[in-house]
Amino acid sequence: MFELNSSVDIQLPKPAEVVTLPSDMSCHDHGYAQIVIGLKGQSEFEINGYGNRVGPGQGCVVSAGANHAFGGLADQTDILVLNLPVPSVDESVVLQQIYDLSKSEVYFHIDERLNQIIRLLSQEMALFPEDTLLSKACHDTLVTMLFRHMTRNVSVIKESRFDLAVIDNYIESNLSRRITIAQLAGSVFLGESQxxxxxxxxxxxxxxxxxxxxxxxxxxxxxxxxxxxxxxVAELTGFSGQSTFSHVFTRLQGMSPSVYKKRIQ
Incomplete structure (x- = not known):
């Protein structure tokens, strides 16, 4: 499973697995690195004393031996865990570079194309949790793809993480859906109040x-x-109905959407 008893025990669990996190915070360390990816709900991670949130479309790298705490913040919080074997001289360069990258304890975003692949593979693993061949195949595929993605899009921990471009991108990608402050805060790894x-x-x-x-x-x-x-238009822009859309449009634009439509035709 997700936890090992000791940081000196480097016997790996499954290469890849879908885990439902408990709502209470757990804490441990282990002698191998992990890539953790949010699938459902919001989770909170603290790696070597530094905390951040991880939700769908986000992830983090837990370095080998790093003391880390984690817990779910929703009724059901699912994550994908990729357990990385310790690289040997015969291991791939990719694995060694991910281990080097993990020393920064980085958090990262995942673009929608890669996130779709992750969701599909995670659904397969959730359906067949005992299939070790499937777990290994998904692990190898995703580790390779994620490494290419992470080296381009990794976000090293820093004091100011407020990035309006990231926020705008999240809003535009989810415009037809309900968007919560928790989701926006999670997109830049900040707590809601902050x-x-x-x-x-x-x-x-x-x-x-x-x-x-x-x-x-x-x-x-x-x-x-x-x-x-x-x-x-109301549906595509995330309003619950045309009347709500019309009310908000009129308040912000000074005219109803029907009047606006007539003016431009």
């Missing part, structure tokens, strides 16, 4: 107001393009 205060301090508005603004900007773009009913 994220909320920092956001308002830098942008002069709340995260909720900012998301609404982004939804309306996208709605205007869709109306400008033509070919969509107002109901379709």
């Amino acid at each position: 994220f909320h205060c920092r956001f308002k301090e830098l942008l002069g508005m709340t995260p909720h107001q900012y998301v609404l603004q982004k939804r309306i900007e996208a709605a205007r773009s869709l109306i400008d393009q033509g070919g969509y009913t107002l109901g379709q």
Whole structure:
């Protein structure tokens, strides 16, 4: 399973496994590195005394021997764990480089294309948890793909992690869905209260107001393009219904979406 009894015991569990985290924090260390990827819900990790959140589309590298605590923050929090064998002289260069990378205790984001692959493989492993060949095949595939991704997109721990470009990308990628402050905070590895205060301090508005603004900007773009009913625009931009969309659009734009649509036609 996910935990070993001692940091000197380097006998590996399965190469790759889907784990449901308990809500209470657990703590351990082990003599091998791990890549942890969020699948469902939000988890909190603390590696060598430094904490961050990991949710879907995010991950972290736990270095060998690093004391780390972890726990789920939702009713069900699932993660994918890739357990990395200690590299030998005969091991691949990729594995050795990931071990070198893990010394920085890094957190990283995963793009949507790779995240789709991770979800599909994780679903297979969840269906067949005892299939060791499947576990090994998924491990080898994902370790290779993740290494290429991580060397381009890794985010080393630093004091200021507020990155508006990352936040905007998360909003744009999830515009048709409900977006919570916890999800936005998790996209830049910040706690909710810290994220909320920092956001308002830098942008002069709340995260909720900012998301609404982004939804309306996208709605205007869709109306400008033509070919969509107002109901379709509301759905594509994440509003619960056309009446809610119309109310917010009117409040922020000073006119209803139907009036705006007539003006540009």
